[in-house]
Amino acid sequence: MKRILGLDLGTTSIGWAFVHEAENSEEKSEIIKLGVRVIPLSTDEETDFQKGKATSINADRTLKRGARRNLDRYQLRRTALIETLKTNNFIDLTNETLSENGKKSTFSTYEIRAKAAKERISKLDFAKVLLMINKKRGYKSSRKAQSDDEGTAIDGMSVAKKLYNSKLTPGQYVFNLLKKEKKIMPEFYRSDLQNEFDSIWNKQIEYYGEILKPKLKEELLNKNKSQTWAICKDPFNIKGVKLQGKTKEQKIEKYRLRTIALEEKLELELLAIVLQEVNNQINQSSGYLGAISDRSKELYFNKQTVGEYLYLQLKENPHARLKNQVFYRQDYLDEFETIWEAQKAFYPELTNDLKQQIRDIVIFYQRRLKSQKHLISECQFEKQHKAIPKSSPLFQEFKIWQLINNLEIRHIPTRTNYKNEDIEQDLKEILFSELNIREKLSANDILKLLVKDPKEHELNYKEGLEGNRTNAALYKAYQEILMLEGEEYDFKKLKADKINDIIVSKFSEIGINQDLMFFNIDKEGDHYDKQAILQLWHLLYSYEGDNSHTGDKGLIETLSNKFGFKPEYAKIISKIKLQSDYGALSSKAIRKILPYLEAGHPFAMSESENGLIGATNLAGYNHSSSLTKEQLEKRKLKDILELLPKNSLRNPVVEKILNQLVNVVNAIIQDDKLGKPDEIRVELARELKKSAKERSEMTKNINAANTRHDKIRKILQTEFGISKVTRNDIIRYKLWEELESNGHKSIYTNTYIPREKIFSKEFDIEHIVPKALIFDDSFSNKTLTVRSVNLKKSNETAYDFLNDYLNKDKFMQFLSRAEKLWKDGKISKAKYNKLLMKASEIPEGFIERDLRNSQYIAKKATQMLSEIVRKVSTTSGSITGRLRSDWQLINIMKDLNYNKYDKLGLTEVIEGKNGQPEHRIKDWTKRNDHRHHAMDALTVAFTKPAYIQYLNNLHARRDENQKTHKIILNIEQKNLHRNEKSKLVFNPPLPIKEFKAESKKHLENILISFKAKNKVVTRNKNKIKGKEKPQISLTPRGQLHKETIYGKIERYETKLIKIGSKLDIEMIMQVANQKYREALLVRLAKFDGNPKKAFAGKNSPSKNPIIIIHGSNNTDIDNTVPEKVKIVWKTNQYTIRKEISPDLKIEKVIDVGIKRILQNRLNEYNGDAKKAFVNLEENPIYLNKEKGITIKRVSITGVSNAEAL
Incomplete structure (x- = not known):
């Protein structure tokens, strides 16, 4: 009897089944135990994984922790600053405060900060200014952390000065340079380009006023070249013209047109070209860093400090938004210097030593980023050696050769397959040289290099192959350098050898190190590391930034000095951004393996029919997939599986799934009634067998198919009258x-x-x-x-x-x-x-592709399980589905749940296809019951490898020429039979009725196990210096309370009450009308404060009216108090600020005026909140349009009571 463990491994669950499988006719198979482990992923974790998104389950926590740390460090700096000023007897806070206080003091600190740059301010005010600078101290560039979305930092102050002094636009300035045959084009600030756009627009309005409307200009804001053309096409009524001549001539003509457009009328076709060019440059200079650079430029030309710049805005508009106006760190340092020197003239105690302490140690100290080297995984072959960065030239070549050696070509007419070993080595080397300088080659481009008739062939890589991303970025920069040297080449149309010759020749001519073009993995020791290309890569990869505005001044100087790049060319190279990920192997291992890959050996393969051995074997490594049968039999098995260390995998979701698999398998092994299995059979969810890109594509296709199926379902129900639409319909x-x-x-x-x-x-x-x-x-x-x-x-x-x-x-x-x-x-x-x-x-092994564990998680799961058993086999969902059908397990979950749903009234009787009544659960799906994972695992446990082989080679049943013909017939005779409908079905492990009954019994007894998601506390080990034993303590985990920050306001509540015996003095004091209140108090006083005597019985208002008297002698009768009066009292109302979104409930908005504005906005869109309250940046809701005050967040009523923390 063989002990089998069947596993159904999904993204959010693990179904398992432990069975005994009969090995001969004398034995009888048996179900021992079934179970399910549910892994509760958050909605985002699950959907992001399925969509192929790179997910970090702790990303949100990391961001918030970072914000808390920043706040904490700012507060520490603030404390240190105050202590420094107090220690040096500069301030005395005994009777003074550093906060704004008093009437009209809202912007007083901004005012004194602006004044401090030129005039004397008090010591206390100076301390306030320093505290303000300490709070926001500007953007400091980190080259490695910079993202593409941030744009580019511009350091073009010298050019901006020339434009300012000569009163030129960027277009005019470049046109003058081109006329003088200058090659280097400078960078321009966004504001200068915008001014040029505005100047051209204002000039052309004189000729095209009816076309160039403000709305059109607004539409063109921040648009790129193609978007600008699309917007202008219809209003201009143009078809589009192409400028004649070579690239250089076209460039000169574009700048000439930009110059002319400032002074005279342009045809609309040409005006469109000009607007495209200028707008495209504005778009490219946009972004976070572009805006910072622009503000820095404004400070320079206006001769202002940051404080003066901000206070000027507040003087013009007290509602001006200062929050997101970011400046460079250097601008704050400049302001600090200006203010310090100005105040130093009045306060001798402001010494240079104190300045250095406050500036360099307190306010502007920047801690270097902590090294994260310890998080880089170790090489699987060379222990103690870290994995190589993917951007390394060595890794890029290694990756390309791996891909080339996995190539397969298929001749479509004859359906002949050509594998790696059938492709000539010379052709592989040509393909490598092309891939080595390009980011990617399409399948068609690859076929053109390898075969004579590419249209009659297809590649196993449908989307082509990825090339050398590092070289592709470098060669793009080299192409730009060649263009600036006056030599234009289209690298896309040239062969790799030709491109290399051109670059080497030009580099030699202009003094750039030619060795950058060569990389040799065979060099040893220092000779290898000192290769120019490796040193260039390492410099670009590791340089973090410096204290310059752009953060790369030092890098540009090093590139110039070390490799011979002119400063303007070094600037181009410095902008290259490299891939930041890591591979799986170390540089040492790759250098051993790569020569064998270059010789045509696959990465890992045991001796095959063609005699090829895997490159890893030849390099002296034992790759798991390269072990022989003898080696597999001899290897030592572990008793239990080991948990994966935290952060050992790049995907935390995958890590969580695999660790739960470890827990489940270990629990089964350690159970006396179960024990260690002889064999493990696994079905992996399709998501786990696909790459991130494939998961993304799969999710997109599934969503599109579901949408399409819903539409078809409605058509079939309404137009064809089909009440129960099936999948087949x-x-x-x-x-x-x-x-x-x-x-x-x-x-x-x-x-x-x-x-x-x-x-x-x-x-x-x-x-x-x-x-x-x-x-x-x-x-x-x-x-x-x-x-x-x-x-x-x-x-x-x-x-x-x-x-x-x-x-x-x-x-x-x-x-x-x-x-x-x-x-x-x-x-x-x-x-x-x-x-x-x-x-x-019909290809052999047709469904093998579904069984291949090509993706990392599938490989890792099977590899881990192979550590405890000698045989691990995988199956697919389609095979499990077929066996589940053959063994009549399909409706078992529905049967188990029917009574429960019936008692809840969630069942119905419908007419079946044959007119018979059919009982069913409404909207039933087996996924309503977690136990279906165990049912699948049970099917997997009894899925013999022979069943998979049979289904994989069905075509061989009828074809006697097939080498597997006899094997397939033998499997059929032994493991299949014909049912009552003469359909071939697989033999069940037990007689069918007994198998169904046993399955149902075990499924009913399952107690589903859930992974604890929100632990209250975790055990922590704290190592204390000087003590041998670590201290074990319980650390609280998770949120103490929800992230709800409430404010408190007092609001008036009103109510009409009848005057009667309950109207005591406290209630009378709440009467809204003063005259009524006074009359009621007089009446109550007459009866010694007894409300029952004063307002009930014969003295009730209906029998004895309460007279309102007025006049100095209280003798003039005015009127009587009504039987009901309005009382008013204050209540606490708790409020919370919320973003305006389609979910906002307008009736909860506290401010009446804002509530009215929001209601009007909703009415404009016919009550559709999804249209009214979205895209508020592009379509703002104004509180005051003239002053530009918009509404983005509102205070709404919250809970009825709250407690202060």
Whole structure:
């Protein structure tokens, strides 16, 4: 009896089944125990993983922790600053405060900060200014941390000065340079480019006032070249013209037009070109850093400090938003110097030593980033050696050779496959040289290099191969340098050897180190590390930044001095951004393996038919997939699995799933009733077998298909009257739709299929390659055809059957119909291939692709399980589905749940397809019950490798020439039988009724195990210096309370009350009307404060009216108090600030005026909040449009009571 553990491994659950499998007829299989472990991922974790997004489950916590640290460090600096000033007797806070206080003091610190740059201020005010600078101290560039979204920091002050002094626009300035044949084009500030755009616009309005409207200008804001053209096309009524001449000539002409546009009328076609060019430059200079650079420029030309700049805005508009106006750190340092020197003249105690202490140690101290080297994983082959950065030239070459050695080419007409070893080595080297300088090569480009007729071949890498990303970035920069040297080349059209020759020749001519073009992995010791290209890469990869505005001044100088780049060329190189990820192997291991990859050996493979050995084996490493049978048998097995260390995998979701797998398997091994299995069989969820990119594509396709299926379902219900729409009904309709471009005629015989007969018995869903020959029930293997044709076709492929059934002309028409449908995009390439597939061409191992564990998580799971058992086999969802059907387990979950749902009234009786009543659970899906994972695991546990082999080679049953023909027939005779419908089904592990009953019994007894998601406390070990034993303590985890910050306001509540015996003095004091209140007090006083005597019985207002008297003697009768009076009292109201969004409830908004504005906005959009309250940056809601005050957040009423923390 063999002990088998079946596992159904998903992204949010692990189903398991421990069974005993009979090995001969005398033994009887047995179900021992089933179970389910649920891994509760958050919604974002699960969906992000399925969408292929790089996810970090702690990303939000990390951001908030970073914010807390920044706040903490700012407060520490503030404390240190105050203590420094007090220690030096500069301030005395005994009777003074450093905060703004008194009337009209809201902006007083901004005022004294602006004044401090030129005038004397008090010591206390000076301290306030320093505290203000300490709070916001500016942006300091970190080159490595900078993202593409931030844009580029501009250091073009010298050019900006020239523009300012000469009163030139950027276009005029560049045109003058081009006329003098200057090659280097400077960078311009966004504001200078915007001024040029405005000047051109204002000049051309004189000629095209009816076209150049303010609304059009607003639409063009921040648009790139193509967007600008699209916006201008219709209003300008233009078709678009191309400037004549070479690139250089076109460039000169564009700048000439920009110069002319400032002074005279341009044709609209040419004006569109000018607006495109200027607007594109503005767009490229935009971004976070571009805006900072612009503000820095304004400070320079206005001769202002940051404080003066900000206070001027407040003077002009007290509502001006200062929050996101960021400046360079250097601008704050300059302001600090200016203020210190100005105040030093009045206060001798402001010494240079004190300045250095406050400036360099307190306010502007910047801690270097902590090294994260310890987080880099170790090489799997060379222990103690860290993994190599992916941007390294060595890794890039290693990656390319790995891909090249995995190439397979297929000749489409003959369906012949050419593997790695069939491709000539010379061709591989040519392919490598091309990939080594490019970011990517398409499949078509690769085929052009490798075969004579690329159109008749296809590649196993449909999207092509990724090249050397590091070299691609460098060569792009080299191309720009060549262009500035007056030599224009289109590298896309040139071969790699030619490109290298051009660059080497030019570098030699202009004094750049030619060794940058060469990389040799065979050099040893220091000679290897000192190669110019490695040193350049290391400099670009590791340089973090300096104290200059742009953060790369030191880098530019080093590039110039070390490699011979002119400063302007060094600037181009310095902007290269490299990939920041790491590989799996170390530099040492790669240098050993790479020579064998270059010789054509695959990365890892045991001795095969062609005699090729894996490069890892030849390099002296034992790769897991390269072990021989003998080595696998001899290897020592572990008793239990080890947990993966924290952060050992790059994806925390994957790490969580695998660690739960470890926990489940270990618990089973340690259970006395179960023990260690002899074999483990696993089904991996499809998400786990796909790369991030494939998961993203799969999710997109599933969502699109679900949307399409919902539409079809509605059509079938409303137009065809089908109440219970099945999956087959939807497939049938989709297959009919697929034939639209063929006039809804079948592909096989061109027979018209009327819409009203789609669901009639005249037409069948037909398997193009029969299920008897191939285990493929996918949509790409189905079509809609006439039933009689389907019956005649029987178990032949479509191609073989129609070749015999149709005459030659009609058969050729069938082939052209299939080709047209494919080229029109109506059928997939997979379906087209199956329509042309002969029985003799059915590939061996058709479903092997579904069993391959190509992705890291699948490899890691099987590798981990192989550490405790000698045999781990994997199966697929399609095989599990087939066996579940054969063994009649499909409805078992529904049966287990029916009674429970029936008691809750969640069942219904419908008419079945044969007119019989059918009991069913409303909206039932097996996913409603976690136990279905155990049912799948049970099926997986009894899935013998022979079953997989059989389904994988179905075509060999009928073809005696196939080498697996006898094996497949033997498997069929031993493991399959025909059921009552004469359908071949797999033998169940136990007699079918007993198997179903046993399965149901074990499923009913499952107690589902949930991973604890929110632990209250965790055990922590604290190592204390000087003590041997660590201190073990419990650390609280998770949120103490929700992130809800409430404010408190007092609001008036009103109520009408009847005057009676309960109207005591406290209630009278709440009466709103003063005259009523006074009259009631007089009446109450007459009766000694007794409300019952004063206001009830014979003294009630209806019997004895309460007179309102007035006048100095209280004798003039005015009126009487009514029977009911309004009382007013104050209540506490708790409020919270919320962003304006479609979910906002306007009735909860506290401010009446804002509530009215929001209601009006909602009315403008006919009550559609999803249109009214989105894109508020582009379509703001104004509180005061003239002053530019917008509403983005509002205070709303919150909970009825709250407590202060």
